[in-house]
Amino acid sequence: MAVGLGPLPTLHPVPGFELGISSAGIKRPGRKDVVVMRCAEGSSVAGVFTLNAFCAAPVILAKQRVNGPVRYLLTNTGNANAGTGEPGLANAARTCSKLAELTGVDADAVLPYSTGVIGEPLPVEKIEGALQAALDDLSVDNWAAAATGIMTTDTLPKGASRQFQIDGVTVTVTGISKGAGMIRPNMATMLGYIATDAKVSQSVLQDLIRDGANKSFNRITIDGDTSTNDCCMLIATGQANLPEVTEAKGPLFDALKTAVFEVCMEVAQAIVRDGEGATKFVTVEVNGGGNHQECLDVGYAVAHSPLIKTALFASDPNWGRILAAVGRAGVPDLDVSKIDVFLGSVCIASKGCRATTYTEEQGSAVMAEAEITIRIELGRGDCSETIWTTDLSHEYVKINAEYRT
Amino acid sequence: MAVGLGPLPTLHPVPGFELGISSAGIKRPGRKDVVVMRCAEGSSVAGVFTLNAFCAAPVILAKQRVNGPVRYLLTNTGNANAGTGEPGLANAARTCSKLAELTGVDADAVLPYSTGVIGEPLPVEKIEGALQAALDDLSVDNWAAAATGIMTTDTLPKGASRQFQIDGVTVTVTGISKGAGMIRPNMATMLGYIATDAKVSQSVLQDLIRDGANKSFNRITIDGDTSTNDCCMLIATGQANLPEVTEAKGPLFDALKTAVFEVCMEVAQAIVRDGEGATKFVTVEVNGGGNHQECLDVGYAVAHSPLIKTALFASDPNWGRILAAVGRAGVPDLDVSKIDVFLGSVCIASKGCRATTYTEEQGSAVMAEAEITIRIELGRGDCSETIWTTDLSHEYVKINAEYRT
Numbered sequence: 001m002a003v004g005l006g007p008l009p010t011l012h013p014v015p016g017f018e019l020g021i022s023s024a025g026i027k028r029p030g031r032k033d034v035v036v037m038r039c040a041e042g043s044s045v046a047g048v049f050t051l052n053a054f055c056a057a058p059v060i061l062a063k064q065r066v067n068g069p070v071r072y073l074l075t076n077t078g079n080a081n082a083g084t085g086e087p088g089l090a091n092a093a094r095t096c097s098k099l100a101e102l103t104g105v106d107a108d109a110v111l112p113y114s115t116g117v118i119g120e121p122l123p124v125e126k127i128e129g130a131l132q133a134a135l136d137d138l139s140v141d142n143w144a145a146a147a148t149g150i151m152t153t154d155t156l157p158k159g160a161s162r163q164f165q166i167d168g169v170t171v172t173v174t175g176i177s178k179g180a181g182m183i184r185p186n187m188a189t190m191l192g193y194i195a196t197d198a199k200v201s202q203s204v205l206q207d208l209i210r211d212g213a214n215k216s217f218n219r220i221t222i223d224g225d226t227s228t229n230d231c232c233m234l235i236a237t238g239q240a241n242l243p244e245v246t247e248a249k250g251p252l253f254d255a256l257k258t259a260v261f262e263v264c265m266e267v268a269q270a271i272v273r274d275g276e277g278a279t280k281f282v283t284v285e286v287n288g289g290g291n292h293q294e295c296l297d298v299g300y301a302v303a304h305s306p307l308i309k310t311a312l313f314a315s316d317p318n319w320g321r322i323l324a325a326v327g328r329a330g331v332p333d334l335d336v337s338k339i340d341v342f343l344g345s346v347c348i349a350s351k352g353c354r355a356t357t358y359t360e361e362q363g364s365a366v367m368a369e370a371e372i373t374i375r376i377e378l379g380r381g382d383c384s385e386t387i388w389t390t391d392l393s394h395e396y397v398k399i400n401a402e403y404r405t
Numbered sequence: 406m407a408v409g410l411g412p413l414p415t416l417h418p419v420p421g422f423e424l425g426i427s428s429a430g431i432k433r434p435g436r437k438d439v440v441v442m443r444c445a446e447g448s449s450v451a452g453v454f455t456l457n458a459f460c461a462a463p464v465i466l467a468k469q470r471v472n473g474p475v476r477y478l479l480t481n482t483g484n485a486n487a488g489t490g491e492p493g494l495a496n497a498a499r500t501c502s503k504l505a506e507l508t509g510v511d512a513d514a515v516l517p518y519s520t521g522v523i524g525e526p527l528p529v530e531k532i533e534g535a536l537q538a539a540l541d542d543l544s545v546d547n548w549a550a551a552a553t554g555i556m557t558t559d560t561l562p563k564g565a566s567r568q569f570q571i572d573g574v575t576v577t578v579t580g581i582s583k584g585a586g587m588i589r590p591n592m593a594t595m596l597g598y599i600a601t602d603a604k605v606s607q608s609v610l611q612d613l614i615r616d617g618a619n620k621s622f623n624r625i626t627i628d629g630d631t632s633t634n635d636c637c638m639l640i641a642t643g644q645a646n647l648p649e650v651t652e653a654k655g656p657l658f659d660a661l662k663t664a665v666f667e668v669c670m671e672v673a674q675a676i677v678r679d680g681e682g683a684t685k686f687v688t689v690e691v692n693g694g695g696n697h698q699e700c701l702d703v704g705y706a707v708a709h710s711p712l713i714k715t716a717l718f719a720s721d722p723n724w725g726r727i728l729a730a731v732g733r734a735g736v737p738d739l740d741v742s743k744i745d746v747f748l749g750s751v752c753i754a755s756k757g758c759r760a761t762t763y764t765e766e767q768g769s770a771v772m773a774e775a776e777i778t779i780r781i782e783l784g785r786g787d788c789s790e791t792i793w794t795t796d797l798s799h800e801y802v803k804i805n806a807e808y809r810t
Contacts, residue, residue: 051733052729052732052733053731053732053733053736053739053741054728054729054731054732054733054741054757055732080725082725082728082729083724083725083728083729083754083757083758083759084758084759085742085756085757085758085759087758088758117723117725118723118725118726118728118729119724119725119728119754119758119759120725181712182712182726182729184733223710223711223712224709224710224711225710225711225712225726225729225730225733226729226732226733227729228725228728228729228732304629304709305628305629305630306628306629306630306711306797306801306805307586307587307628307630307805310801310802310805310806311805311806311808313802313806314805314806314807316806316808318522318523318808319488319524320485320487320488320522320523320524320633321523321587321630323459323487323488323523323524323633324457324459324487324488324523324587324630324631324632324633325630326458326459327457327458327459327460327631327633328456328457328458328459328589328630328631331458334458336458336459337490349488349524351490352459352488352490353488353489353490353492353493353524354488354489354490354524392711392802393802394799394802394803396711396715396802397715397718397797397798397799397801397802398799400711400712400715400716400719401715401716401718401719401721402719403716403721403723
């Protein structure tokens with residue numbers, strides 16, 4: 001049911017960043033569910049992590065270790081290792097230690113990532129048993145296989161890649177992500193990994209992924225449910241023959257920022273396009289806000305409204321539900337007589353009530369599309385925010401009612 | 406699909422309060438869609454109204470007029486007269502003026518209420534044409550018919566009634582409500598009307614309905630969508646032969662308060678029981694909060710989570726989703742290691758992770774019930790809040806995708 005999401009684009013290899021995939025049979029025998037990523041020595045690694053207070057054991061460990069030298073990222077699907085307390089932390093550490101033992105690095109140089117069912121004990125032995133096969137599989141050409149290996153309820157793998165030249169040197173930025181449900185990232189998405197061969201200092205890298213995630217992963221929502229396991233990582237291997245980026249300026253930084261942001265946006269939007277049961281890809285654009293927060297409040301009120309989401313599913317231009325959501329968003333002293341609402345390019349509400357030019361046929365034509373933009377003009381100031389979301393379909397209920405069966 | 410909601414209980418007539426029902430054919434020919442209520446001269450009337458900034462024209466008018474002498478309440482279904490701007494206000498005023506003309510009262514003594522589709526022009530002539538028939542139908546015995554006459558997507562009428570004796574005099578409190586979708590009342594419910602024959606000063610009456618609504622209507626949610634048309638009215642006709650209640654104390658006030666709160670709670674919970682597509686009636690109890698707001702934040706995060714609601718529909722004790730919702734509720738410095746979660750009387754999570762005593766069979770047994778309590782102990786303080794909600798079923802999507810077809 002993915003909306004406007006085709007096969008993976010070409011994912012250029014990133015020198016110094018290898019990926020290996022294997023099967024631990026965590027949820028189903030034979031399913032590829034373990035991904036190991038190796039960063040060349042000297043790589044910088046930065047990440048953003050869920051703000052859910054019940055953050056998963058691997059998130060706690062990865063946050064602790066991200067500032068030290070990082071050599072391996074270890075991901076499993078089928079089990080989130082969240083809500084598992086101290087034993088969960090010990091289990092996450094055990095899988096990292098096993099990988100460290102097999103590769104001769106410090107245990108602290110291995111960062112764990114898990115996704116899947118919350119609250120079940122991590123099947124440590126199964127994962128440990130799959131590590132050598134993943135190591136044997138390591139290759140810079142495995143991005144597509146890794147994109148598939150990190151999937152859970154995703155129906156399609158998600159990836160994006162950019163290259164640019166600077167001083168005659170080609171720089172690559174490639175990223176993959178996963179996620180289709182429990183998606184309302186807050187500081188990161190379910191799981192995202194982006195690597196570049198540029199050399200970038202850790203502090204600049206951290207700013208890059210924070211800002212990049214903020215404009216992309218942190219602006220998507222499927223069901224409003226912020227996951228316990230969200231992580232998005234940015235790795236710079238430094239293998240490109242260029243000077244280190246140590247400041248947020250200059251042509252190399254600018255080109256890198258553009259590439260990182262574009263990759264972030266493409267893989268973040270891919271998560272929405274593949275949202276559970278999605279039949280529509282919906283852009284909610286809020287302009288004319290007095291500040292960014294009120295734009296976000298309005299945008300999320302619209303993006304999370306089950307009434308609007310079911311109307312989108314039905315291709316029904318029931319625009320009254322949009323007005324109602326804007327009105328309940330909690331914006332102080334909202335003057336509804338200044339608000340215009342557009343469906344695509346059609347003005348449906350002007351100055352707070354039905355536009356005189358609006359016809360049901362116009363609204364129906366826009367709603368029949370698979371990609372729909374809802375634009376809300378608040379008329380209060382100059383701030384704007386954009387959020388991407390899906391509709392709410394029968395399939396969504398089916399997927400989530402049957403998730404554990 | 407209503408959960409634990411049977412036929413209407415006995416709704417005792419309230420001396421001095423008559424109800425009349427007729428058909429204007431607003432949405433379907435022959436459907437009872439107009440209800441007129443007459444308050445005896447000298448009645449006090451108080452109300453609480455939606456906080457949605459896009460509040461409907463009738464809400465604006467009713468708020469203006471509620472403090473003057475009130476003689477008639479005029480309700481129509483099938484059209485919300487919301488998002489209709491100045492013409493909507495003029496239309497609401499016109500229907501009131503017509504009723505005033507027919508009955509010889511001031512237009513300001515008529516308060517309008519509308520519910521139905523947002524954004525369509527009110528069919529004024531149809532409503533005006535149905536007023537005389539409603540007036541001819543006025544009777545103190547028409548509560549049940551009125552409860553049916555105000556329904557929209559409701560599958561059952563909702564009402565409750567209490568009587569008590571004081572100084573040998575019987576006092577009656579009777580109320581009705583409607584609503585099944587766009588239910589997350591903020592200061593009131595979709596539509597609620599409660600009347601008593603006690604004599605109560607306007608200021609005491611206003612406090613009674615504000616506090617009563619706050620503990621009942623303002624603690625229910627079906628889809629998180631606060632309506633544009635929420636109103637809850639409390640009418641005191643003063644026909645009981647007792648002194649006027651002018652202070653919030655004394656045996657009469659106490660008995661009246663209990664009766665009003667019980668009626669509020671019963672008809673508010675009836676709205677949840679009849680929630681769109683509901684197969685479960687869910688109580689979310691949050692205890693041990695540091696303040697009331699954080700209890701509400703946690704309660705609504707759980708009550709609005711589509712993942713939890715679909716798990717409830719599937720009778721799947723997927724308790725990890727509950728932890729995830731608690732963790733993303735935005736409670737500052739939440740120490741998850743102090744949190745216990747119960748499904749019914751079964752402890753599913755203790756100190757932030759799966760309880761050692763918990764078995765999937767225990768969880769499944771609770772989830773198989775039609776009425777389920779989720780209890781969350783935050784371990785931060787002494788505050789508690791309770792919210793009532795429903796599950797999210799295939800039927801919910803069907804109802805709201807097909808609402809206008």
